[in-house]
Amino acid sequence: MKLIKSVRNENKSLKIEPDYSELAEDIFNFYSINKNVFDKTENKQKWIVEYSQPNTHKAFHIGHFRNVVTGDFIVRIARKFGIDVVPANYIGDIGTHVLKALLGWELAGKPKPPSIEEDPDLDLSRWLGEYYSQWAQRESASKEKFIKEAWDVKDLINENSNFEIDEKFKKFRKNKFLISKILKKSNDGFFESENFKSLNESAINWKKNLDLQNEIAERWKNKDSELVKDWKETKKWCMDAFEKIYRLLDVDFEKIYYESDVEEDAIRISNKLVNKNLAEKEGGSVLVDFKKEPYNSKKLDVLPLLRSDGLPLYSAKDLALAKLKQNQYKTDKSFYVVGAPQSFYFKQIFKILEQYEELSELIHIGYEMVDLPEGKMSSRSGNIVAFSELWQEAKKFAKSKSNQKISNKDLDKVITGALKHLMFSRDFNKKISFKWEEVLSNEGKTGSYLQYAAVRCKRVIEKSGIQPDLKFEKIKMNENEKAVIFNIFTIQNELKRSFENISPTPLLESLHRLSKAFSNFYHSSPIINEDPKTEMFRVNLTYCTLKTLEEALKIFGISIPSRM
RNA sequence: GCGCCUGUAGCUCAACUGGCAGAGCGUCGGGCUUCGAACCCGAAGGUUGCAGGUUCGAAUCCUGCCGGGCGUGCCA
Numbered sequence: 079m080k081l082i083k084s085v086r087n088e089n090k091s092l093k094i095e096p097d098y099s100e101l102a103e104d105i106f107n108f109y110s111i112n113k114n115v116f117d118k119t120e121n122k123q124k125w126i127v128e129y130s131q132p133n134t135h136k137a138f139h140i141g142h143f144r145n146v147v148t149g150d151f152i153v154r155i156a157r158k159f160g161i162d163v164v165p166a167n168y169i170g171d172i173g174t175h176v177l178k179a180l181l182g183w184e185l186a187g188k189p190k191p192p193s194i195e196e197d198p199d200l201d202l203s204r205w206l207g208e209y210y211s212q213w214a215q216r217e218s219a220s221k222e223k224f225i226k227e228a229w230d231v232k233d234l235i236n237e238n239s240n241f242e243i244d245e246k247f248k249k250f251r252k253n254k255f256l257i258s259k260i261l262k263k264s265n266d267g268f269f270e271s272e273n274f275k276s277l278n279e280s281a282i283n284w285k286k287n288l289d290l291q292n293e294i295a296e297r298w299k300n301k302d303s304e305l306v307k308d309w310k311e312t313k314k315w316c317m318d319a320f321e322k323i324y325r326l327l328d329v330d331f332e333k334i335y336y337e338s339d340v341e342e343d344a345i346r347i348s349n350k351l352v353n354k355n356l357a358e359k360e361g362g363s364v365l366v367d368f369k370k371e372p373y374n375s376k377k378l379d380v381l382p383l384l385r386s387d388g389l390p391l392y393s394a395k396d397l398a399l400a401k402l403k404q405n406q407y408k409t410d411k412s413f414y415v416v417g418a419p420q421s422f423y424f425k426q427i428f429k430i431l432e433q434y435e436e437l438s439e440l441i442h443i444g445y446e447m448v449d450l451p452e453g454k455m456s457s458r459s460g461n462i463v464a465f466s467e468l469w470q471e472a473k474k475f476a477k478s479k480s481n482q483k484i485s486n487k488d489l490d491k492v493i494t495g496a497l498k499h500l501m502f503s504r505d506f507n508k509k510i511s512f513k514w515e516e517v518l519s520n521e522g523k524t525g526s527y528l529q530y531a532a533v534r535c536k537r538v539i540e541k542s543g544i545q546p547d548l549k550f551e552k553i554k555m556n557e558n559e560k561a562v563i564f565n566i567f568t569i570q571n572e573l574k575r576s577f578e579n580i581s582p583t584p585l586l587e588s589l590h591r592l593s594k595a596f597s598n599f600y601h602s603s604p605i606i607n608e609d610p611k612t613e614m615f616r617v618n619l620t621y622c623t624l625k626t627l628e629e630a631l632k633i634f635g636i637s638i639p640s641r642m
Numbered sequence: 643g644c645g646c647c648u649g650u651a652g653c654u655c656a657a658c659u660g661g662c663a664g665a666g667c668g669u670c671g672g673g674c675u676u677c678g679a680a681c682c683c684g685a686a687g688g689u690u691g692c693a694g695g696u697u698c699g700a701a702u703c704c705u706g707c708c709g710g711g712c713g714u715g716c717c718a
Contacts, residue, residue, distance in 0.1 A: 175717075175718080360715095363715085364716095365715065366715095367715095379715075381715070383716090384716080385716050386716065387716095391715095391716060391718085392717075393716095393718095395718095396718095418646080419647095419711095419713060420718085421646060422712095422713055422714065423718090425645095446647080446648095446711090446712090447711095454712095479680065480680090481678090492680095503654085503666095504654085504655065505655090507647060508647095508648080508655080509647095516654080516667095519667085520680050521666085521667080522665090522667060522680095523654090523655085523667085524666085524680085527666090527680070530678085531681090533680095538677050538678085541677055541678095572658090574658095575658055578658095579658085584656095584658075587665080591665090594665090600677080601679095601681070604677065606676095606677050642678095642680075
């Protein structure tokens with residue numbers, strides 16, 4: 079097969095002229111035997127990809143959405159290359175945030191959520207997340223008030239002691255330092271005086287909130303039957319809400335892990351690490367000091383595993399989960415799709431795991447955050463865009479732009495295409511600053527553009543009334559036809575790049591180039607044509623474009639509607 | 643302080659092992675009696691944060707600065 083027709087020197091650079099007949103024939107043949115555009119390579123590897131990891135009792139927001147589509151992309155592209163992939167989810171169903179949500183919900187009188195009949199678009203994770211947010215705001219407001227006042231009287235507390243704080247210190251560290259000073263002083267009645275009256279009140283107020291939290295934590299520890307019952311019920315609400323979203327997005331998990339499942343193992347493993355001198359006790363807590371043997375890594379600093387009250391932290395649970403996953407699936411590679419800010423944490427975790435287990439290769443896929451224009455999202459402050467809200471707004475918009483005859487199923491495909499495309503439109507290590515204008519846009523480099531090109535392919539083929547036979551007959555091609563052929567041809571290489579770099583960008587960009595080339599061809603060269611030979615060739619070419627777009631978009635979890 | 647990420651057109655982003663800096667949006671000008679105008683064509687728009695170095699050749703590699711973001715022991 080010779081794909082290069084000529085090479086010539088033009089303007090100081092090499093001009094390579096491909097043999098487009100050869101290329102076209104190749105591409106036609108490829109589709110005629112009903113294969114994909116892409117070689118399905120043999121691969122005996124087995125991977126596990128952990129992603130999504132939503133917390134129950136909190137709203138599922140656009141940050142979680144970016145995570146889901148990222149993980150789903152890795153799963154799909156790996157499968158394209160013949161890898162056996164286990165998509166796994168890890169649900170944060172316990173922890174302080176859950177207790178905070180339950181507390182907020184209790185204080186509101188344990189309201190029941192509205193029924194589906196009352197509100198068909200109801201997102202229970204968002205509904206319950208409101209109670210989390212209410213409580214968290216109340217608690218943090220009381221804390222902030224206390225800290226602010228503590229700073230106001232800092233110099234009075236200071237007296238003669240050295241209160242020099244490195245100005246480079248992060249604020250929360252300064253705060254901790256200050257609070258510890260205050261606690262020390264408060265023991266000897268130092269704060270009884272008039273100067274500290276207001277501070278005292280704030281402290282009492284804050285303490286009251288902490289007591290409420292401690293109380294519910296105590297009930298949790300003692301497995302208070304009422305609380306456990308409420309927990310199970312509210313957890314189910316959230317899981318149902320997540321399931322609904324996964325169905326909408328067409329993502330499937332082979333395995334769902336729960337944090338509550340690994341809690342006991344986490345404690346056991348932490349103690350085992352202490353016995354092996356891989357971790358140490360400090361009071362009631364257990365921590366790993368990487369500065370010491372056998373790690374000898376000053377940079378990795380310290381990682382706590384158990385809290386001083388003996389409860390396991392996320393770190394200990396991740397250690398337990400890693401072992402569980404390996405026992406169950408014996409994979410070659412294990413991916414963690416978790417936000418980029420956790421990359422330091424995963425370095426620590428992987429370092430520990432290397433020390434005591436024969437595990438698969440561990441890979442952290444970090445993706446950057448989705449921020450709002452006014453700053454970082456925070457479910458604590460309620461400053462978020464919930465996924466359900468995003469979906470509903472996108473739906474309204476898509477409906478207003480669509481053909482009247484569009485089915486609900488097609489409408490969902492258009493929305494999914496638009497939203498997923500937005501998440502893939504930047505590489506993983508780039509932040510997305512969320513803007514409604516960008517969601518509510520269907521022009522230019524959007525998911526709609528790609529879908530539109532494909533829908534148009536479908537329609538023209540239909541209209542022509544011709545069955546593509548994918549037999550290549552030599553024909554003189556115009557520049558626009560050549561461009562389409564070239565772009566279909568190069569997509570295989572872009573797919574490979576996307577896979578090797580685990581990055582959506584190369585493939586997505588190439589799909590835009592193909593769609594652009596097709597639109598150009600479409601406008602310049604009538605497909606339905608009086609010359610039968612030309613018509614057949616163009617219909618075949620259109621068919622190959624459609625198939626290429628269809629197969630490639632599947633990797634992004636985007637499908638083609640029949641009309642839009 | 644230390645670590646990670648980041649800086650490319652007015653804005654949002656591309657650029658595979660170093661090889662002619664490209665798209666979309668926005669702006670300006672054109673194109674629907676013809677296969678779906680969610681489209682297409684054309685134009686304007688660049689000292690790739692700064693300064694050095696390596697190289698025939700640097701957005702890309704090295705060094706040093708500057709700006710932005712995040713992380714840095716009991717939240718996940």
